Structure formats: C-alpha cells, structure tokens
Amino acid sequence: MPxxxxxxxxxxxxxxxxxxxRKARSMHAVNGVSFxxxxxxxxxxxxxxxxxxxxxxxxxxxxxxxxxxxxHFDGDDLLxxxxxxxxxxxxxxxxxxxxxxSAIDPRYTLARAVAEPxxxxxxxxxxxxxxxxAGLLEMVGLNPGLATSYPHQISGGQKQRVGIARALxxxxxxxxxxxxxxxxxxxxxxxxxxxxxxxxxxLGLTYLFISHDLSLVxxxxxxxxxxxxxxxxxxxPDTAAPARHPYTRTLMESTFEPDPKKRRLIAPLEGEVPxxxxxxxxxxxxxxxxxxxxxxxxxxxALSTETGHAxxxxxxx
Amino acid sequence: xxxxxxxxxxxxxxxxxxxxxxxxxGIGMVAGGFLILLVLVAVFAPLIAPFDYADQNLMNxxxxxxxxxxxxxxxxxxxxxxxxxYGARTSLSVSATAIAISMAAGMTLGAAAGYFGGFFERxxxxxxxxxWSFPDILIALIFVAIIGPGLTSTTxxxxxxxxxxxxxxxxxxxxxxKRETFIExxxxxxxxxxxxxxxxxxPNAMAPVIVVGMLAIGDGIVLEATLGFFGLGAQxxxxxxxAMMSSGTAQLxxxxxxxxxxxxxxxxxxxxxxxxxxxxxxxxxxxDRLRGA
Numbered sequence: 001m002p003x004x005x006x007x008x009x010x011x012x013x014x015x016x017x018x019x020x021x022r023k024a025r026s027m028h029a030v031n032g033v034s035f036x037x038x039x040x041x042x043x044x045x046x047x048x049x050x051x052x053x054x055x056x057x058x059x060x061x062x063x064x065x066x067x068x069x070x071x072h073f074d075g076d077d078l079l080x081x082x083x084x085x086x087x088x089x090x091x092x093x094x095x096x097x098x099x100x101x102s103a104i105d106p107r108y109t110l111a112r113a114v115a116e117p118x119x120x121x122x123x124x125x126x127x128x129x130x131x132x133x134a135g136l137l138e139m140v141g142l143n144p145g146l147a148t149s150y151p152h153q154i155s156g157g158q159k160q161r162v163g164i165a166r167a168l169x170x171x172x173x174x175x176x177x178x179x180x181x182x183x184x185x186x187x188x189x190x191x192x193x194x195x196x197x198x199x200x201x202x203l204g205l206t207y208l209f210i211s212h213d214l215s216l217v218x219x220x221x222x223x224x225x226x227x228x229x230x231x232x233x234x235x236x237p238d239t240a241a242p243a244r245h246p247y248t249r250t251l252m253e254s255t256f257e258p259d260p261k262k263r264r265l266i267a268p269l270e271g272e273v274p275x276x277x278x279x280x281x282x283x284x285x286x287x288x289x290x291x292x293x294x295x296x297x298x299x300x301x302a303l304s305t306e307t308g309h310a311x312x313x314x315x316x317x
Numbered sequence: 318x319x320x321x322x323x324x325x326x327x328x329x330x331x332x333x334x335x336x337x338x339x340x341x342x343g344i345g346m347v348a349g350g351f352l353i354l355l356v357l358v359a360v361f362a363p364l365i366a367p368f369d370y371a372d373q374n375l376m377n378x379x380x381x382x383x384x385x386x387x388x389x390x391x392x393x394x395x396x397x398x399x400x401x402x403y404g405a406r407t408s409l410s411v412s413a414t415a416i417a418i419s420m421a422a423g424m425t426l427g428a429a430a431g432y433f434g435g436f437f438e439r440x441x442x443x444x445x446x447x448x449w450s451f452p453d454i455l456i457a458l459i460f461v462a463i464i465g466p467g468l469t470s471t472t473x474x475x476x477x478x479x480x481x482x483x484x485x486x487x488x489x490x491x492x493x494x495k496r497e498t499f500i501e502x503x504x505x506x507x508x509x510x511x512x513x514x515x516x517x518x519x520p521n522a523m524a525p526v527i528v529v530g531m532l533a534i535g536d537g538i539v540l541e542a543t544l545g546f547f548g549l550g551a552q553x554x555x556x557x558x559x560a561m562m563s564s565g566t567a568q569l570x571x572x573x574x575x576x577x578x579x580x581x582x583x584x585x586x587x588x589x590x591x592x593x594x595x596x597x598x599x600x601x602x603x604x605d606r607l608r609g610a
Contacts (some may be wrong), residue, residue, distance in 0.1 A: 063505060090507035102498040105517050120508045166502070 003072075004174055004206045005037040010059055010069035012052075027276040029055040031230040032069070039173070042200070042207040044221030046214050046251065048273065052230040053210045054098070057176045060208065061093055062086060074173065091121050094167035098179040100159035104151040110137065110162055111147035117169040136165040141195055157188035161195065168199065176208045181216070193220060215255040226251065229276055229284040232303065235310040244307055244316040246289050283314070291315045338600035345596035348589040355586060359405040368396035370403040371554040379572040389574040391564065397574060400556040401582050407557040408586070411468055411550070412537030415475035420530045422476070423483025428522070430484070431491030432514055442488070449481035453540055454547070461549050471550040475537045486529055490522035528597050535590030542583050558583050 010033045018024030030052045037043050045053050058064040060071055062078050071078040073093060081089060097103045104113045114133045118125055125132040134144035140161040151159055160180060167175060177196065181189035193216070200207060211217050217224055224236040226248045234245040243249040250269055257263045271288040274280055280287070282297045289296065295314050303310040339345040358365055367385065374394030382389040388397040426445065430438040448456070457474035464470050494500065495518065503513060538558075544550040545559025553560070558579040565576030 061505060063501060087507035087509065090505055095502070095505050097498045097502055099498050103502050105499045105503075105521070107520055116503065117506045120503070120506045120512060163502070166506070170506075 001038040001040060003036045004039045004074055005060070005208070006070075006072040007036075007060060008034050008070040008072075010034070010056070010071060011067050012055055012059055012064060013067045025277045028230045028279075029276070030059060030066075033225075033227075033230075033232050034069075035225060035232070035235065037174075037206060037208060039206055040204060041223065042209055042221045044209045044211065044217035044224045045227060046211055046217050046224060047227035049212060050229075050273065050276070051227045053212075053227055054178055056227070057095065057178045057208065057210055061090070061095055061176060063095075088121070091117070091123075091170040092172045093174040093176070094170070094172040095176040095178060096160070096163050096167050096180045098182050100156055100163050100183065103163045104159060104166075106151055108151070109147065110142075110149055110151070110154070113151075113162060114147075114165050114169060117166055121170060123170065132169075136169055137162075139168070139199070140165045141191075155188075156184050157191060160184060160188075160192055164192075164195065164199070168203070171203070172205075174206050174208065176210070178210045179212070182211070182213075189216075196220075214251045218255075229273065229279065231284065231312060232310075233285070233312045235303070237309050241309055244309070244311040245313045246291055246315075246317060247285050249317055283312075291317075339593060339596040342596055342599075344592050345600075348592035348596065351585070351589045352593060355405055355589075356409065358402055359409050362402050362406055366396075366399035366402045368399040370395065370400045370556045372396070379568060379575070381572070382574050388578045389572065391561070391572075391575045392568060395554075397561075397578050400561055401558070401578050404556040404558045404561060404579060404582065405586075407468065407545075407551050407555060408538050408541055408583070411472050411541045411557075412475065412534050415472045415541075416479060416530055416533050416537050418472070419476040419479040419533070420483050420526065423480050424487045424519070424522075424526060426480075427484040427487025427489075428491050428514060428519060431488040432495065432510070432518065438488070441484070445481045445484045448477050453478040454543070457544050457549050466549050466552060468551055468555075471541055471544050474544065475540050478540065479533050479537070482529065482533065483526060486526055487522055490525065491518050494518050494521050528594060531597060532591060532594040535587040535594070538583060538587055538590070542579075 010030060011028065012030040013026050013028050015024055015026040033056060035043065045056060047053050055064065059066045059069075060078075062071070062081075066079065073089070076089065078086070078089070104110075108116070111130070111133045114136050115129055117123075118129070118132070127135065130147075133147055137144045137147060142158060142161050142165070146154060146158070151162070154162070164180075180196070181192050184192060196207070197220070199205060207221075209217065209221055214224075218239045222238065224234075224239065225232050226234040226236070226245065228247050234243065234248045236243070236248070243252050269288050274284060274287060280297070282295075282299055283289070283292070283301055286292045286296045293315065299314070301312045301314045303312045305311075307316050340349045367387070372395060374390070376394065377386070377390055378392050378394040380386055380390040380394070382397075386396050386398065388401065390396055391400070426441050430441040453474065456477050457470060460470035460474050460477075464473075500513060500517060503517060508516075541550060541557065542559030542562070545557040545561075546563040548560070548563060551557035551560050561579040562576045562583075565572075565579070568575055
C-alpha cells in the first residue's frame with residue numbers, strides 16, 4: 001500500500017516572550033518526529049498529557065505551523081502549499097476533536113453544522129442538502145430527526161457523532177482522531193470506537209489515532225508510536241510486538257488486567273516528568289528510568305532498529 | 318459551556334426570546350412599555366403635540382401649567398408639553414444614532430483587533446483607550462470647534478465617548494471565542510477568515526454587546542442633555558431636553574415648570590432604559606443557568 005502520510009523530522013518549538021525581568025524561554029513540544037502511514041492503516045500515538053500528541057496532530061494538519069520538518073500528504077508537500085491551496089486540501093484530511101462539547105457552534109442547528117463543510121468548500125452535494133445531511137447523520141448513527149436540534153439539546157456522545165459526521169461530509173481519506181473518546185462516559189466511548197471501526201471499513205479511511213489510553217490504542221490500531229516529551233521513543237510495528245523501551249513497558253504494565261490471576265505487581269513510575277522548558281541533557285526519561293546509566297545522562301538516544309523495531313533507548317529491554 | 322451559555326441562536330431569535338422574556342416580567346413590561354410609548358410619541362410628535370414647538374406667544378410667557386398649556390409655557394410663551402414631546406425626537410434620535418455608529422465602529426475595530434492580534438491589535442487598542450481618557454465634554458468641545466455646535470457634533474461626540482467600551486467588549490469576546498474548538502474545527506474544514514469571523518465569531522459575540530448598547534442609549538440621552546444644557550447640542554428653536562433645562566435655569570424660581578418637565582422626561586426615560594436593560598441581562602442570565610447543566 002502506498003503511503004498516505006509521510007512525516008519527516010517534524011518539530012515545533014514554542015517560545016515564550018521574554019521581558020526585562022524574565023528571559024525568553026522555549027520548549028520543543030514536538031521534536032524530530034518521523035513516521036509513515038500507509039493507506040487504510042491505523043496508527044496510534046500514545047503518551048502522557050503534555051507529551052506533544054495533540055501538537056503533533058495539529059502540525060500534521062498544519063493548524064499550527066511547524067518549526068521544521070516535512071509533511072507529505074498523498075504526495076503533496078503540505079508545508080509548500082499557499083493558504084488557499086491548503087484550504088482546498090483540508091477537505092481530504094479531517095479531524096475529530098477531543099472536546100465534543102465545544103466542537104459545534106452553539107448557534108448552529110445540527111443540520112447547519114453538518115452542511116457547513118459543503119458551504120465552506122463550495123461543494124454542491126449530489127443529493128439535495130437536506131437528504132445529504134440526513135444521510136450523514138444516519139451514517140454516524142444519529143436519528144435524522146435531530147437535524148433541527150441545537151448542540152445543547154443533545155448528549156456528549158451524540159455531539160461527538162455530529163463532529164464525526166462533519167469531518168466525513170467531504171469524504172476525506174485521512175482522519176485524525178485527537179482523543180475522540182477522552183471526555184465521554186465509558187459506555188459511550190465503546191459506541192464511538194465501534195462507530196469509528198465500522199466507518200473505517202465502510203469508507204476505506206486511514207486513521208491517525210491519538211490517545212493516552214494504551215489499551216484502547218492496542219485494541220484499535222495497527223501500529224503504535226509511543227511519545228515522551230515531544231519525541232517518539234518507540235515505534236511498535238504491530239500491537240503484539242514486545243515493548244523494548246522502559247517507558248513503553250511501564251505504560252503497558254499499568255493497563256488494567258481484568259483477569260486477577262494474570263495481574264502482577266506494577267512498579268509505578270518514580271519521579272516527575274521534567275519541565276519541557278529545561279530538559280536535562282541526554283535521555284528525557286533518565287530520572288524515571290530503572291535502567292539509567294551515565295551514558296543516558298550525557299547522550300540523547302536516537303531511534304534505532306538494531307533490536308527489531310525502532311526504539312530510542314541506550315539499554316532496550 | 319461558556320460559549321453555549323452566552324450564545325443565542327440568531328439575532329431575530331435574540332430579539333424574540335430575550336426581549337420577549339424581558340418584557341414578560343413586571344418591571345420589564347412597565348419599562349419596555351414606556352420606551353415603546355416614547356418612541357411612538359417621538360415618531361408621531363406632529364400629531365400628538367397640541368401646539369407647534371416653535372410658536373411664540375410673548376403675551377403668554379411663563380404661564381403656569383393649566384389649560385390650554387397643560388405643562389405651562391416658557392419665557393417665549395412656547396408650549397412646554399409640545400416642546401417636551403418634540404424633545405423626545407431629538408434625544409432619542411441623537412442617542413440612538415450615536416450609539417448605533419459607536420456600536421458598528423466598535424464591533425468592527427474590536428473584532429478585527431481580537432481576530433488578527435499582534436501589532437494591529439495593540440495599535441487599535443491604544444488609540445481606542447486614548448479616546449476613553451478624554452472627558453466626554455472635552456470630546457464634544459473638540460467637535461464643536463471643528464464642525465460647530467449642533468446635533469451632528471453631539472452625535473459624533475457621544476459616538477466617540479462610547480467607542481472604547483464597544484471595542485473592548487467585542488475584542489474580549491472574540492479573543493475568548495477564538496480559542497473554542499468549533500473555530501479550530503471550522504478552520505480545519507478549510508474556512509476562510511471571513512467565514513470564521515462573520516459566521517461564527519461575530520454572531521456569538523453579539524449578545525453582550527447588544528445589551529451594553531441598550532444601556533448605553535440611556536447614558537447617551539443624559540450626555541445629549543448635558544451637551545444641550547451647555548448649548549453645544551441642538552440649536553434654538555429645535556427643542557432638546559437639555560437645552561430646555563438650560564433656558565429654564567433663568568426662571569428657576571419664577572416658572573420652575575420650564576426646567577422641571579424636561580428634567581423629569583430625561584430622568585424617566587433613562588430609568589426606563591436602565592430597568593429594561595437590567596431585565597434583558599436577567600433574561601439572558603436565566604438562560605445561562607438553564608443551559609449551564
């Protein structure tokens with residue numbers, strides 16, 4: 001399968017404004033991230049809050065301008081596109097947002113919200129607009145009778161379905177899912193995940209799935225990228241691949257095991273995530289790592305595939 | 318849920334629901350009813366006023382309230398009731414026009430500043446804040462010096478006096494709304510800045526600006542009366558409540574009705590505007606609480 005998305009060395013540095021009393025500080029929210037996403041695959045990005053997952057999503061869609069690197073979408077170099085070209089391309093790369101509660105304009109009826117993509121892109125749907133809207137609402141499992149409702153009249157799960165309908169209205173090929181279930185009830189989460197799975201097989205979509213929930217990512221994705229403080233520390237080629245990075249290992253061990261007999265004692269992570277503004281030299285994980293050595297403190301490990309799949313660790317497990 | 322709580326569906330829905338709800342309370346009904354009556358009086362002044370506002374009758378100057386001059390006459394023998402009725406025209410039209418200009422300019426500047434940010438925002442806000450630092454009377458004097466006394470100067474002075482308020486309010490709303498997910502989502506659909514600004518940001522920022530505009534009309538009436546009192550506003554014989562009070566000061570003890578009735582008109586109108594504005598805010602707040610859940 002050809003690659004739909006190729007991300008190379010993508011970086012974003014945020015700089016806070018300095019003043020007479022404080023030096024300007026900068027942080028690498030995303031640091032040299034590279035990966036390929038083949039058509040029809042699902043890649044998962046996991047990591048703690050603040051590790052740069054959401055920034056990565058916005059960099060790929062160019063909702064934030066990257067400081068460096070390259071993004072190729074279906075052969076197009078996104079960073080070389082003019083704003084007008086970019087607006088047209090957006091029809092093919094959509095996003096589902098973390099907070100469904102504020103993802104729809106409160107003054108828009110669901111019909112107007114779902115019809116907005118056509119209005120914005122100047123596309124006339126094949127069917128009359130009311131039929132098109134009804135079709136989209138049905139596709140995401142909503143009663144078309146809700147079309148005249150306002151966002152405050154429907155539930156969080158229903159709002160997220162509307163967000164998905166909006167994203168799918170223009171038949172995109174890439175869908176970036178930024179923690180689409182994080183602010184929903186557990187029972188509703190399962191419904192949304194089920195819906196996303198069905199849509200993927202029905203419409204042949206490619207997903208970039210961002211989550212802090214490793215068990216969900218393992219269930220949902222073909223490949224997994226593990227991020228820690230802006231860097232990819234491990235790229236698991238499939239969900240059965242053994243974790244080699246100590247951080248991934250800890251994440252995997254800390255997922256809930258339903259079978260009491262299989263439960264083990266979890267060694268919790270010691271220490272805190274260092275401030276992204278002044279990262280220690282060497283590996284960012286060093287203060288929390290059980291295997292840390294002097295080398296880890298002096299030299300930042302690069303992603304290497306020596307031990308099978310890509311791991312950024314001097315002492316992979 | 319901050320956005321949805323403040324938000325209203327559309328301008329006409331706002332008019333129907335909020336003004337409707339404000340009118341349905343006791344105070345709101347009385348205040349709103351009075352304002353509607355006042356607008357009707359201003360519009361149909363020639364039909365209602367018993368005399369022409371400029372008709373002088375020096376033989377009957379300073380007549381006490383009675384018949385046929387229900388509210389008495391002034392120092393030129395002009396009918397005070399007729400002049401108060403025609404004065405409503407001046408007060409309401411000057412204040413409403415000035416606030417409309419101020420709102421339109423303030424919303425445009427504030428929205429642009431809030432949306433584009435950066436140097437442009439700082440430049441706009443500095444200039445706007447500067448207008449705020451001048452006393453209203455001084456601004457009026459500047460306009461009088463440039464275009465001469467009259468209703469045009471008064472209108473522009475009032476418009477400038479309230480510009481900062483509308484600009485700042487709109488800017489704050491836009492800055493807050495800009496961070497909402499639905500704006501990012503719409504940008505990601507490929508929307509142009511004009512679509513974002515006109516179809517999402519402005520409609521959502523409108524409600525509080527309209528309420529403040531409503532309240533500002535009351536202040537505008539007072540400012541118009543003040544400027545009229547100093548002779549900077551309407552020029553004789555055009556009746557204006559402020560100018561009438563000014564001419565009435567000379568006969569304050571001889572014929573107090575000349576100053577009392579226009580004063581009462583200003584007071585009642587401003588109280589009605591403020592009460593109705595409060596009711597409007599309250600009706601929006603109830604909506605907040607209902608929606609907050």
